[in-house]
Amino acid sequence: MTSSEIFSIITFIYGAAALLYMIAWVFKKPMPGKLATAALTIAAIGNLAGILRRWVESNQMGIGRAPLTNLYESLIFFALTIAILYLFVEFKYKLRILGAIASLVSFLSMAYAALKLNNAIQPLIPALKSNWLIAHVMTCFIGYAAFTIAFGISIMFLVKSSKEAKASGEQPSVITSRIPSFDILDDLTHQMVTFGFLFLSIGIITGAVWANQAWGRYWGWDPKETWSLVTWLIYASLLHARLMRGWKGKKIALLSFIGFLAMLFTYFGVNLLPGLHSYQ
């Protein structure tokens, strides 16, 4: 099986996992939930296998490079990191509620890569031939995945607080009654943001070291660099707001939402601006 074939099967399994998580959420049955976890685990393993397969393929073509060097490959790696990180959270917190969002993000990421982008394995231009590239891309994407999950939690937070504000006194609705308590959500957001912050920091730093090695400057205010700094600064202020000014709940959820938008722009939007980093 070629890696592209593996990826298209995996895309469907991610979709199925998302569906199962939603069913588990709405009908509150344990069975679909367990199936969902199994499906997502299989998808993640398959995703990893596909990436390794692609690596082997590039070696067979005599190009031999880690499959982390263009938008297509980064989306596939992103899907994997989201899935793994989410499964870890599910395991640790015994919490399935985020599964729907996490699997959906992985599904969309894979589907977009498969439908819209060129999957040919291309050789590398000289500047990308560096081990720092692998460290840089991996750490950045682990950071992105953590922020995405934090964003998912923030959405739940906002949904829950707006629904409960409306329905105060009435029976809580089917959807929101499954959302865990505000305390747990808040704690989880913080865990994800700190994890993401550490990895985004390492990502920016490895990028800087690499740039210093390839172009003789560790920082050049290139749009991608600048946007990653913007993202980093937003999350830094979130950490201070929470720790020092005691911000909680809605305000933190809002900052995490803004940080996520900045992160999305760092990832996709910057390709519209000129600079060294634009993939393709």
Add this chain to the structure above:
Amino acid sequence: MTKSTNPDSLLRKIWKFFTSVKLSMSVLLSLAATSVIGTVIPQNGIPEVYTRQYGENLFNLFNALDFFDMYHSWWFRALLCLLTINITICSIERLSSTWKIIFPKRPSFDANRFQKVKNREEWTSGSSPEALHDIFHPYISKRFSVSLSQKTESGYFIFGEKGRWTSLGVYAVHLSVILMVAGGLIGSIFGFDGTVNIPEGESADTIFLGNHSSEKKLDFQIRCDDFDVSFYDSGMPKEYRSRLSIIKNGRTVTRQDILVNAPLRFEGVNIFQSSYGEMPSDKFTVTFTERESGSLYDVEAGFDKPIDMPNGAGKFIVKDFRTSFEYSGFNLGKTFICTMIPTGKEPEPVLVSVDHPRFDMMRQGDFVITISNVLYKYYTGLQVTRDPGVPVVYAGFLFMIIGCYITFFMFHQTICIQLSNKGAGAQVVIAGISGKHRPGMNTVIRRISHHLKQLSAA
């Protein structure tokens, strides 16, 4: 005396202003917001292009605000400066008050603090408190940097504590920010960043800084012995390789191949492969074709050497060369830029395209001019930099990663094991307190409880 005229309280006020986390949040978010400007407006461009794009008025406004080179503008630097002062003062203030808490003269434990703690495990054991104490105390003292056991009426308290120092992690993070800003400053004051193009076989000791606005002479020469570029089948470049020699005081001191990710470093100066191109040699043939008669006149020529045009028509000078030249939306390809001085008239510019020899016919002159027999040589485009701030910035990187790891994933933990008589055996209670109420404490208590159970059963 009113407060504001009292110098002491004014200083206090300024100090207080800089210790505020509200200020730091405003500065962090302002830096984030303003940084975006420079990604939307291209930086360090040509004024004419900006005027065309934004119009006269907007251009003047943006120019006044330094938006075209905003990361070096006074106000952006002022924000960075504010951030640094803020962090420094904030850290001094907090560190001085937390130091005593972090490093107390002698540790003390208070069993009462653990009475209502949520993170706890309880079980009963068949062994006596004394027996358990003799097993548990070594375990705790091995695992915790500070431990203590206390005899009580009905048994024992065993305390353990570690990780007090982890609250220093935050200061490492803040120090890292200061180091990075300082390193950047050192680089911009004492460093340089320039480019130079060197044809194969030739050498250079002068580089161009910024947008070719100024030059800098190095105290050594760089010679390009050889340049190679290889391509993939698709036509994409695969590898650029320059063989460089460094010549100092007439002696070759180093010789090395450089690639895109593998620069040459010499006496604090870094030489990077950054581009390449083709350059004509200084010897070629200029052909004048008389329009009326069609007669051809060949003249050997070089750069900046005036040559005589046929029949005393004037002088002709080849000034410069471009690998590609845009003329009214049409790319002329390899083009020589020349000046013609017809006898008794004003000099006029002439473009001679090698790739489009008929182009000069459009000029409608007495002669059509072409250039041939050009030998091209590759030149290597080098980036030459010196940045004494790099070690400082890299130290900042290290502090940032280590500091974040300590702050986020390690924490101060104190535990208390209470052993009391219960029938023939003992009641065991294990409770723990963490700095900043970390959820991780839960796991710590569960794991310790699990180990102790195994130890006491064995």
